[in-house]
Amino acid sequence: MQPSSEETAVHRAMALLAQHRLVTTLQMQQLLSPGSTRQFTSGVLNTLREAQLVSYAELPVGRTRAWFLTLRGVRATSSWPELRGRRVPALGNPTEASLRAAHTLTVVRSHLAFLHDARRRGDEYGALDWVPEIGHRLPDTGGEDKLIADAVMHYTAIEPDRLQYRAFVEVDRGTMSSERLAAKLISYARFHDYTPQPVGRRGTVADQAAMLAWQRFYPRFPRILFILTGAPEDSLRRRIDDLRAMTAAHPLVSQLAGHVQLGAAVLEELEQHGPTGPVWTPLAGDADGRSWMEL
Template sequence: MFVPSPKETRAHRTLAALAVHRQATGEQLHRLVVPDSGPRALVPVLAQLAEEELIGSITLPNSGRKRAWFLTHRGAGVCRDWPELRGRQPLPLSTSMAASMRAAHTLTVVRTHLAFLDDAREQGDEYGPLDWAPEVAHNVSDGERLVADALMRYVVLGAEGRVKLRAFVEVDRATMSGEDLAAKLISYARFHTYTPPAPGGRLTAGSNSVAWLRWYPTMPRVLFVLTGAGPRALANRLADLREMAAEHPLVAAMAAKVPLGAAVLEDVEEHGARAAVWTSLAGPEERCGWDELKPASAPAARVT
């Protein structure tokens, strides 16, 4: 009797990866989809998907003609109802110009995800290519929204068993001022306390609950990943984040309950995401793993 394989094809997994991440280079897709295969394993897959107009590509500047791949509208239609993408809207790019304008930030966000993914594979943790959701949005008032670069759902496997962690991730390429970067903490602090009004002004069960409880059992920690500048500039940006966490009353109140941290992307890539490369934004400046970050009012403790 024929038993269908439970594993999806490489073409399927490639489309799913692009549906989630918007764009990725061939090398990034290889690490997402077929990390244990040869370096050219996806070349025929990408060629076939491009021939069927399910994906498109652009040539990246100053890259030796490396290409970034993206989902087309036709490709989005193919994968829109796939089970692994439920609750996520596949996001195609309509033109090569649109892809080019987004490439620098989008590919850096994917690069950040891969730093966590590579480390999780080495550590034996539960974290896969689709456990990273880019551009997650939440209301912080009736007319304003918080849009995180990504939401990460991660399970640490250690002596204490499975420890489920969630994190909002902000990827900073040093394209805005340090003050504007630090101001993002205010948006997270507002989301931390935001209670949406009940429909019609009526009090109902749960109407006094903060909004994040609708999606998360605990408020996700907030991680800033810094890159795109020299060591001194990145140190100054970290100092701006710590200053905001100490001086803004809403942010300080959140920091007492929610772990906040920052690290340099190159350090995360070199040493591993769970290595001692993260600095807490509230409390002592000693470096630790991102999974070790604690609220300002709690003592540090390592997850092993």
């Protein structure tokens, strides 16, 4: 017996909440089934709420509901094949969800910009191909010991050639200083060059030829995309200029730019023109706008 469309939607909605942590009703509709009605999506979420698998925080703007898995929902999804190898955190309660809402929902907005564009183009990119909060160890240099990307994106373009893309995504709402935002490029540069050494051993020729840390996870180092929002346009442009200045001035980042595509864009422009529009500013070389695939 085949599952009904509602049963399938219930399963997918739980998987999406497990992956993306916190999603509004409208975002869930766009992720789950953009051709369905809002009433259908609300019905799916309310079915899960009655089963005590999900809950929601009511946000002050427009009385928007932001949905998340309860602890029971987290336990139910922890062994699902589509979530294998991914940590499914529990937000705990509506208050904690509300405190995380601004950043988490903006990250989902960024994902939706790519998802809408991929559907229009016919590319292979689904609602679970954007994985939030991916962490990697950094070398012990007395600074940060971990790099946590806001998301890692897995995208396959179909035309004109079939090409696979991966990207680290950093979403900035203007809540940190421009200098601190640009310093994230240094962390990525450190990760790019990091070769873990066996505990208790000095570096040898064999160790130097060992696999770089990122090669354990990616066939090619992902491009790095900064998505900016939450400030006037001139302020966002200055932040992009600061990212370009860091790329030009810091030797590690300049070296990274020789191997990895780096770009920045304004979220509202992504939503208006699509990520494959000429809305991305390269962080190295000329500053002419281009598609994220052409960085």
